[in-house]
Amino acid sequence: xxxxxxxxxxxxxxxxxxxxxxxxxxxxxxxxxxxxxASEDKAYEEAARQFLMAKVxxxxxxxxxxxxxxxxAAKKATAIRHLYNTLKDCVQPGQKxxxxxxxxxxxxxxxxxxxxxxxxxxxxxxxxxNKIDCCMFVGVHCHQANLSLKIIRGGTSCYTIAMCAQxxxxxxxxxxxxxxxxxxxxxxxxxxxxxxxxxxxxxxAKNGASS
Amino acid sequence: xxxPHSVIGTQNKKGQTYTDPWKLLHEAPRTPSFFTGSEVIKExxxxxxxDVMIAYPITPQSEAAALIGxxxxxxxxxxxxxxxxxxxxxSQCAGAAFGGARVFTTTAGPGTMRAMExxxxxAGARLPIQMIVTCRGINSPLSIQPDTLEIAYLLNTGMxxxxxxxxxxxxxxxxxxxxxxxxxxxxxxxxxxxxxxxxTHTKDVVNLTPADMCLPPxxxxxxxxxxxxxxxxxxxxxRDPFVMKxxxxxxATHASWQQEIWAAIERSRKHSIHWLNGLIDTENVxxxxxxxxxxxxxxxxxxxxxxxxxxxxxxxxxxxxxxRPWPEEEIREATKNAKHIFVPEFNVxxxxxxxxxxxxxxxxxxxxxxxxxxxxxxxxxxxVSEIKTALGMKxxxxxxxxx
Numbered sequence: 001x002x003x004x005x006x007x008x009x010x011x012x013x014x015x016x017x018x019x020x021x022x023x024x025x026x027x028x029x030x031x032x033x034x035x036x037x038a039s040e041d042k043a044y045e046e047a048a049r050q051f052l053m054a055k056v057x058x059x060x061x062x063x064x065x066x067x068x069x070x071x072x073a074a075k076k077a078t079a080i081r082h083l084y085n086t087l088k089d090c091v092q093p094g095q096k097x098x099x100x101x102x103x104x105x106x107x108x109x110x111x112x113x114x115x116x117x118x119x120x121x122x123x124x125x126x127x128x129x130n131k132i133d134c135c136m137f138v139g140v141h142c143h144q145a146n147l148s149l150k151i152i153r154g155g156t157s158c159y160t161i162a163m164c165a166q167x168x169x170x171x172x173x174x175x176x177x178x179x180x181x182x183x184x185x186x187x188x189x190x191x192x193x194x195x196x197x198x199x200x201x202x203x204x205a206k207n208g209a210s211s
Numbered sequence: 212x213x214x215p216h217s218v219i220g221t222q223n224k225k226g227q228t229y230t231d232p233w234k235l236l237h238e239a240p241r242t243p244s245f246f247t248g249s250e251v252i253k254e255x256x257x258x259x260x261x262d263v264m265i266a267y268p269i270t271p272q273s274e275a276a277a278l279i280g281x282x283x284x285x286x287x288x289x290x291x292x293x294x295x296x297x298x299x300x301x302s303q304c305a306g307a308a309f310g311g312a313r314v315f316t317t318t319a320g321p322g323t324m325r326a327m328e329x330x331x332x333x334a335g336a337r338l339p340i341q342m343i344v345t346c347r348g349i350n351s352p353l354s355i356q357p358d359t360l361e362i363a364y365l366l367n368t369g370m371x372x373x374x375x376x377x378x379x380x381x382x383x384x385x386x387x388x389x390x391x392x393x394x395x396x397x398x399x400x401x402x403x404x405x406x407x408x409x410x411t412h413t414k415d416v417v418n419l420t421p422a423d424m425c426l427p428p429x430x431x432x433x434x435x436x437x438x439x440x441x442x443x444x445x446x447x448x449x450r451d452p453f454v455m456k457x458x459x460x461x462x463a464t465h466a467s468w469q470q471e472i473w474a475a476i477e478r479s480r481k482h483s484i485h486w487l488n489g490l491i492d493t494e495n496v497x498x499x500x501x502x503x504x505x506x507x508x509x510x511x512x513x514x515x516x517x518x519x520x521x522x523x524x525x526x527x528x529x530x531x532x533x534x535r536p537w538p539e540e541e542i543r544e545a546t547k548n549a550k551h552i553f554v555p556e557f558n559v560x561x562x563x564x565x566x567x568x569x570x571x572x573x574x575x576x577x578x579x580x581x582x583x584x585x586x587x588x589x590x591x592x593x594x595v596s597e598i599k600t601a602l603g604m605k606x607x608x609x610x611x612x613x614x
Contacts, residue, residue, distance in 0.1 A: 014466055017474035025396055025478060063437070105437070107461070121464040142395055142435035143337055143471060150467045166433060167396035167478075 006035040006173050008157045015154040017146070018170040025168045026177055033174050040176065040183075047136070047174055048190040050159050051087055052198035054134030058098040059084050060118050064165065065139030066101055072181075073139075079184040080138055086188040090195040094202045100126060102137075105144050120144040127156045133201075136161040137172070138179065146171045163187070218427055223260065225286055227425040232390050235426065236383060236486075241418035248378045248411040251419075252317070252343055253278040255385035258425045262289040262312035267300045267322060273345040273411040275317045297322035301329035301342075308338035311431030311438045313389065316340065319407055320347035320354075323361045327368075333400040334369030334472050337436045339392040339429075340400040341385065342370075345407035346506075346557075348585055356586020357406040359506060362534065363562040369472040371401040371479055372535040373487075374505040378415045380532075381405055386426060387486040395433045397479040399472070406507040406557055408586075435475075480536045490538035493545050495527035500598060501549040503542070503567055505531040508555045508589065515555075515594035526598065531563070539570050551601055552577045555594050559584040 002022025009015065019025075023035040031043030038046075051057040061080050068074040087097040102118045112119045114129035120140070127135070135158055137145045142164065149160050149171035161176075162169035163184060168177035176183055218229045230239065235258070246254065252275040256264070264283065266276035283291035289312065294300035297318055308314045318326060323344055333340055348354030349361050365372050371392055375381045384403055392401040405411065431438040483490055494516075502512035509530045516526045529545050531538060546552055546567075554564035554577060564579035571577070581597045583589045599606035 014463070014470075017470040017477075019474035019477040020470065024481065107464075122460045141437055143398075144436070146435075146471045146474065147464065147467045150470060151463060154463070166435070167394070171474075 002035065004035060006032075006153070006170065008159050008173060009153045010155050010157060011153050013154070015150055017150060023170040025170055026175070028178060031174065031176050032168065032170065035170060043174055043176060044187055044190040045194070047161050047176075047187055048194045049198050050134050050161065050174070051136075051191055052090060052194055053201050054095065054132075054159065055200065055202055056096050056098060056130055056132045056134070057087055057091065058100055058130065058132045058135045059087070060100055060102050060135055060137050060140065062102045062137065062140030062144070063104060064141065066103055075181050076139065076179075076184065079181045079188075083184055083188040083191075086191050090191050092200055095200050098130060098132065100130070102140055102144075102148075105141070118148075120148040123148040123152050124155045127152055127158050132158055134159040134161070136163055137169070138163040138184070139165070142166055142169070145169055223425065227258070227423050229260070229427045230424040232386070232426055235420055235424055236386060239420045239424055241420060243416050244419050245414055246378065246417055247274075247414050248345075248381060248405065249274040249278055251378045251382045251417050252385065252411075253282060254417075254419055254422070255382045256315055257282055257287050257422060258420060259315065259386060259389060260313060260426045260428045261287075261315045262429070263304075263307040264288050264291045264315045265300045265303045265307065266291065266293050266316065267297050267318070273317055273319060273343070273407060275343060275345070275411070279315070279317075297326040298329065301326040301333070304340050304342075305329060305333055305336065305338055308333070308340050309336065309438070311429070311434075313393075313429035314338075314340045315343075317343040317345065319345045320349045320358075320361060324349050324364065327364060330365065330368035330370055330400065330402070335468065337398045337434065337472075337475070338400055339389070339398050341388050341392065342400065342402050343385070344402050344404040345411045346404055347407045354586045355408070357408045357507070357557055358584050358586060359404070359406060359556065360558040360560065360562075360584070362402075362404050363558070363560060365402045365404070366534060366562070366566075368402075369399065369469075369476070370535065371397075371399050371476065371483075371533070373401065373403050373533050374531065375403065375405045375410065376506055376509045376530060378410055378417045381410065382417050382419065384487070386420075389426060389429070390486055391479055391482040393429055393433075394479070394482050395435050397475050397482060398435050399475050399479065404506070409507045476536050483533050483536060487532050489541065490531075490533045490536065491541045491545060492530040492532065493528065495525065496529065496545045497548055498525045498527035499548070499550045500524065500526040500602075501529060501546060501552045502526060502594065503529040503531065503546070503552055503554050503563075504556070505534065505563060506557065508557060511589045511591050512553075512555055512594060514591035515598070518591055518595050519598065524598070524602070524604075534563075534566075537566065537570070542567060542570050543572075546571050546576070549576060551598070553594065553598055553601075554579055555581050555589060555597075557583055557589065
């Protein structure tokens with residue numbers, strides 16, 4: 001097993017792809033935490049804990065759930081909205097839950113408006129601007145998600161979670177695979193259950209994700 | 212939208228039943244058939260639920276492109292046409308794959324080289340096109356005989372590269388290749404190579420799956436990049452590449468993109484092991500002497516081992532099935548006891564020996580050879596001779612025979 005661990009950065013001028021460091025994706029029914037295969041139950045707990053600890057926990061929904069291109073996508077979008085509302089209800093004063101879309105992947109130069117969106121070509125701008133210290137990708141095409149996750153790991157200290165509808169993301173610090181409405185709802189339930197039991201790291205994260 | 216699994220058990224317009232791929236390849240009855248390699252390619256494509264085949268059928272190395280035209284005439288392929296050159300063919304394959312089609316094509320030798328610009332583009336765009344490479348000579352003076360030098364050029368394109376030994380490998384791996392390359396965490400083109408002429412033009416007994424069973428269709432909505440979105444990368448990148456922007460962010464994005472392609476090759480390892488039953492095959496790797504080879508050099512190596520056994524020399528064999536992903540750990544493990552490692556190759560540069568030397572400890576154990584090239588055959592006797600000479604045993608010269 002690889003000794004490499006997928007941890008919050010800033011890791012490197014050009015961090016490696018976790019797969020090239022020997023990190024493997026989970027099999028169906030599993031998840032990974034920091035590159036180590038874990039049970040999904042453990043991953044729900046850890047993802048909820050990271051969200052509740054963060055000063056600016058943020059969900060980044062991508063095009064696969066932002067557009068009602070099929071019935072499943074529309075249902076997922078409703079579940080994600082529920083997850084965001086749950087998160088908002090469960091964080092403490094001083095914490096700020098956010099929902100920032102990745103509506104498309106077009107390169108936007110000289111830069112995007114980080115107040116309103118995140119872009120896979122320069123996701124660090126949105127992380128830095130909003131001082132986001134924990135984020136979850138959902139509904140982003142796998143290639144674009146990995147592109148972003150590596151850049152985020154390279155230049156920020158943000159904790160990254162992937163709720164992936166396919167095989168998962170080893171470039172995130174925590175990844176689910178085969179995401180479904182049920183899995184998103186279960187994460188929301190876990191956050192609700194852990195409400196008040198997790199100490200937010202407001203002091204340490206005072207300045208948000210490092211640049 | 213029908214997902215591939217939801218169609219299993221139903222029939223396509225030719226009356227073929229969409230079958231669970233694992234069952235098709237491992238449980239369905241097999242019929243022994245006496246075919247050339249080119250005919251075997253046709254039979255595999257017949258069972259592949261292929262949407263588009265684009266051909267540049269002048270290559271004398273393989274009849275496959277023309278034979279697949281017959282499949283189109285019979286109604287087994289959605290669309291089939293000729294490009295005006297190999298470069299055009301590969302560009303048209305990209306267009307079809309961008310549009311969400313399962314695409315198949317073939318090439319060889321100079322055609323591979325002419326089309327080369329497209330292969331990293333395919334990989335960068337995450338297009339799971341399958342390309343058969345029936346290797347032949349690439350340099351002047353031209354040769355239609357087998358020579359695997361072109362594989363060396365494919366190794367760093369970002370494509371998956373497999374090297375088949377036999378027509379049976381070819382039949383199975385065409386079908387299995389789609390299963391690996393279309394996984395959403397892989398989703399890369401596959402160059403499925405063989406040594407042209409030896410495999411394509413000679414007849415062999417190949418066990419075929421039933422012709423009325425086929426793979427489920429490709430589902431482009433599992434792609435890791437948007438399917439046919441002209442405003443988003445990778446399609447947009449064709450007209451608005453990162454390189455047009457001179458700043459740190461655009462370079463970092465491009466770098467991350469390249470890393471992702473090679474990460475996808477790494478992810479293919481798990482799927483390739485599952486479908487190919489390992490990235491290498493081994494026989495007697497506890498022996499002091501090993502032959503490590505790919506393609507038909509494996510067959511010649513196997514025969515050389517038999518000849519050596521008659522003389523009391525014990526020798527093991529490693530058959531390298533995938534070159535990308537490169538079976539680094541497997542080769543290290545298989546060669547750990549070997550004192551001498553011989554790498555017979557059908558090319559002048561010895562690219563496989565170089566890869567192995569870069570992989571294992573104590574690389575001085577690797578004897579890069581014997582080599583033949585330009586279409587020469589590799590009689591097992593010259594492998595035997597190379598091994599015996601290295602061991603300090605008396606060996607006759609095959610070249611001197613008849614003098």
